[in-house]
Amino acid sequence: MTGDSSAEQQNVVSRAADAVEQASDTRALDVAARLGFAALAVVHILIGMIALRLAFGGNGEAEPTGALEEVAEGRFGPLIMWVCAVGCAGLALWQLSEATLRARHLGTGERLGKHISSGSLVLIYGSMAGTFARFALGDGPDSSESTVDFTRSLLSSTFGVLLVFATAGIVLGIGVHFVVKGARRGFRPELRTFEDTARGRVIEVFGVVGHVAKGLALLLVGGLFVIAGLDRDPQEATGLDGSLKALQYHPVGVYVLTAIAVGLVCYGVFAIIRSVFGRM
Incomplete structure (x- = not known):
């Protein structure tokens, strides 16, 4: 009797999960998630353009909040920000359904990987x-300062240096993932269709160049976390903006900065393609 009761409960839970999964597969969530990819495109293209400006002697903050600040100050800035906020929220909900409802159909190993990635x-x-x-x-943060504050809080804790190195490892790991994903x-x-x-x-060129460039940018950020941990100095962890600006002072840094800038724009273009032709 106990076994039958347990099996019946599992069937009820499974049917309920199927119902929730079907309910989550709505046109509204699909549109919101695609809008989220478009929002990511805006951010990456803007960061790439600012990085290009830096490569040619201009100024700007080559990181997400610096890019968003330039848009938010425009005439339709707040409206664009709200649309992008809704899109990213939809994208987060879609990934939540991927990590929970849809991941249960996968094998044990794949399911664990999906839980972590999504x-x-x-x-x-x-x-x-x-x-x-x-x-x-009208209350946009400064991500470079936030990164420094975050690193400072880690270093002030009991296992501060280890936590900074762990953060560096995560960022470096994500960077390697993007490079490998692009190269392979x-x-x-x-993508829904790829003739x-x-x-x-x-499309493949945009995907390869964009993913590799984003991976390299993350590797630079992770490298600064490593330096911050070695020197025990939170000011070394200046985020994407600091890592890209540091390239200006190296002999071939301007060329690397230009290549990464173009690559980030390519990733933004790929995100637009993903928003239209992506599998959801």
């Missing part, structure tokens, strides 16, 4: 939605 994206996209909302309300064309399954045509090859 679960991390829930936090990232949710944080971005909050950042967009803050800019819409791992983004192909994310072996001229259009498909162009």
Whole structure:
């Protein structure tokens, strides 16, 4: 009797999960998630353009909040920020359904990987939605200062240096993931159609260059976390803006900065393509 009762309870839970999964597969969530990819495109293209400006002697803050600040101060800035906030929130909800409802259909190993990857994206996209909302309300943060404050709080804790190195490891790991994903064309399954045509090859170029460039940018950020941990100096962890500006003072840094800038723009273009032709 106990076994039958347990099996019946599992069936009820399974049917309930199926119902919730079907309910989550709505047109509204699909549109919101695609809007979120478009919001990511805006951020990456703006960061890339600011980085190009830096490479040619200009100024600006080559990080997400610096890019968003330039848009938020425009005439339609608050409206754009709210639209992007809704999009990123939708993207976070979509990844949450991927990490929970849809992941249960996978094998044990794949399911664990999906929990980690999609679960991390829930936090990232949710944080971005909050950042967009803050800019819409006129209270946008400075990510470079936030990174320094975050590193300072880690270093002041009992296991501070280890925590900084752990953070560096996570950022470096994500950077390697993007480089490998770009080099191996791992983004192909994310697209609804990918014909072996001229259009498909162009899309592939944007995907490869964009993913590799984003990975390199994250590797630079992770490297600064390592330096901050070694020197026990939170001022070394200046985020993406600080890592890109540091390239200006190296002999070939301007060329590397230009390449990364162009690559980030390519990633933004790929995100637009993903928003239109992506599998959801």
